[in-house]
Amino acid sequence: MNLPENVYRLMNYIESKGYKCYLVGGAVRDFLSHKKPKDFDFTTDAKPEEIKTIFERHIETGIDFGTITVLFNDEPFEITTFRLEHRYSDGRRPDMVFYSDSLLSDLSRRDFTMNAIALDKDLNVYDYFNGMEDLKNRLLRTIGRAKVRFKEDRLRKLRAVRIACENNYLIHEDIIKSIMNDPDLPGVSSERIKAEFDRIFICEGAKRGVELLFRLHLVRVIIPELDKLVTPGEEGWDEYVKHFEESAPELSLRVYFLLRPIAEREEVKTILERLKYQRIIINQVIALYDYERVKRHEDFVKKVPEYTDEMLRLFLKLEDALGKNHPWKMTIRRLLEGELPRKVVDLEIGGNDLKEKGFKGESIGKTLNHLLQVVIEAPELNRRKELIEMVDRIKLEENI
Numbered sequence: 084m085n086l087p088e089n090v091y092r093l094m095n096y097i098e099s100k101g102y103k104c105y106l107v108g109g110a111v112r113d114f115l116s117h118k119k120p121k122d123f124d125f126t127t128d129a130k131p132e133e134i135k136t137i138f139e140r141h142i143e144t145g146i147d148f149g150t151i152t153v154l155f156n157d158e159p160f161e162i163t164t165f166r167l168e169h170r171y172s173d174g175r176r177p178d179m180v181f182y183s184d185s186l187l188s189d190l191s192r193r194d195f196t197m198n199a200i201a202l203d204k205d206l207n208v209y210d211y212f213n214g215m216e217d218l219k220n221r222l223l224r225t226i227g228r229a230k231v232r233f234k235e236d237r238l239r240k241l242r243a244v245r246i247a248c249e250n251n252y253l254i255h256e257d258i259i260k261s262i263m264n265d266p267d268l269p270g271v272s273s274e275r276i277k278a279e280f281d282r283i284f285i286c287e288g289a290k291r292g293v294e295l296l297f298r299l300h301l302v303r304v305i306i307p308e309l310d311k312l313v314t315p316g317e318e319g320w321d322e323y324v325k326h327f328e329e330s331a332p333e334l335s336l337r338v339y340f341l342l343r344p345i346a347e348r349e350e351v352k353t354i355l356e357r358l359k360y361q362r363i364i365i366n367q368v369i370a371l372y373d374y375e376r377v378k379r380h381e382d383f384v385k386k387v388p389e390y391t392d393e394m395l396r397l398f399l400k401l402e403d404a405l406g407k408n409h410p411w412k413m414t415i416r417r418l419l420e421g422e423l424p425r426k427v428v429d430l431e432i433g434g435n436d437l438k439e440k441g442f443k444g445e446s447i448g449k450t451l452n453h454l455l456q457v458v459i460e461a462p463e464l465n466r467r468k469e470l471i472e473m474v475d476r477i478k479l480e481e482n483i
Contacts (some may be wrong), residue, residue: 248288
């Protein structure tokens with residue numbers, strides 16, 4: 084494999100200005116594993132002010148920590164100055180950052196050995212902590228004692244689970260013991276937790292990820308309401324975790340399966356809001372919650388106008404994952420294929436027609452919704468003549 088042309092050119096450009104530049108982090112791990120890197124991060128001995136000088140287009144995304152995002156040939160890249168860090172009193176960010184001239188000192192502050200490997204533009208490898216050996220053995224190990232690394236930045240506990248599951252790595256026993264003995268995450272924001280959760284839930288190793296979250300007691304810290312209901316190895320556990328392996332890798336669906344044992348709708352919503360999930364994810368998870376509790380076809384039909392195409396597709400994926408085949412499953416398919424009306428505007432008559440018949444106020448909307456439910460069940464009735472006849476019968480029955 085070769086570096087992408089623009090990555091090589093960026094590194095070469097920085098070196099042409101008299102500075103050193105190395106590729107670091109997940110991109111190196113992916114590159115050495117023969118995977119296509121998603122993002123490229125760089126470290127350099129150039130100080131932030133020097134980076135701003137050589138790149139006219141730049142954004143101070145993390146200037147307090149020596150990080151600047153530059154635009155090079157219209158592509159954004161994060162570049163961070165070699166640095167040392169001192170004390171993490173909040174368990175997340177260093178209290179002080181010192182710039183360094185040493186690649187070794189910069190790599191020594193990182194979390195896992197395989198994330199402390201650097202590459203130069205000619206693909207020479209700089210590995211001071213046996214990261215290549217751990218990568219070869221597919222073993223996730225911290226630089227130094229895990230307890231110390233996790234005390235510096237407690238988010239690393241979740242990152243360990245996520246990296247191991249995304250890449251099918253073993254986890255060193257020192258990491259396992261350290262997290263189990265101290266799973267707390269003080270100082271870690273809900274947004275950061277959610278970001279790691281999301282990547283765990285939709286990766287190929289999602290089932291293992293969920294198992295680790297429970298077995299390492301991280302769920303006990305993050306979602307104590309759930310931890311009380313689900314216990315590894317006990318009755319229902321295998322059924323619970325298999326859904327993360329057998330369901331489609333849709334975030335809303337996987338999040339729903341995570342919280343599915345919780346019986347109260349409002350409690351599910353509260354947890355999602357506490358974890359700072361986007362409104363669309365919350366709405367979809369709650370829709371899945373409600374959908375699984377639908378008992379009759381007519382109850383489903385009443386709610387059809389509320390459902391988006393995405394929600395309907397999620398319902399089908401939920402059915403597939405649970406191995407169910409409700410009688411309204413075909414109705415969902417026909418709705419998605421456009422064979423059935425979805426909203427009152429799809430009816431062949433409208434509010435003005437009802438006004439001419441003497442309907443007023445709320446009775447207009449109520450009647451149109453009733454007609455919609457009828458034609459969803461029998462789409463052949465969605466013709467003006469038949470609908471007018473139904474309206475006349477309703478008018479007579481209700482003495483309008």
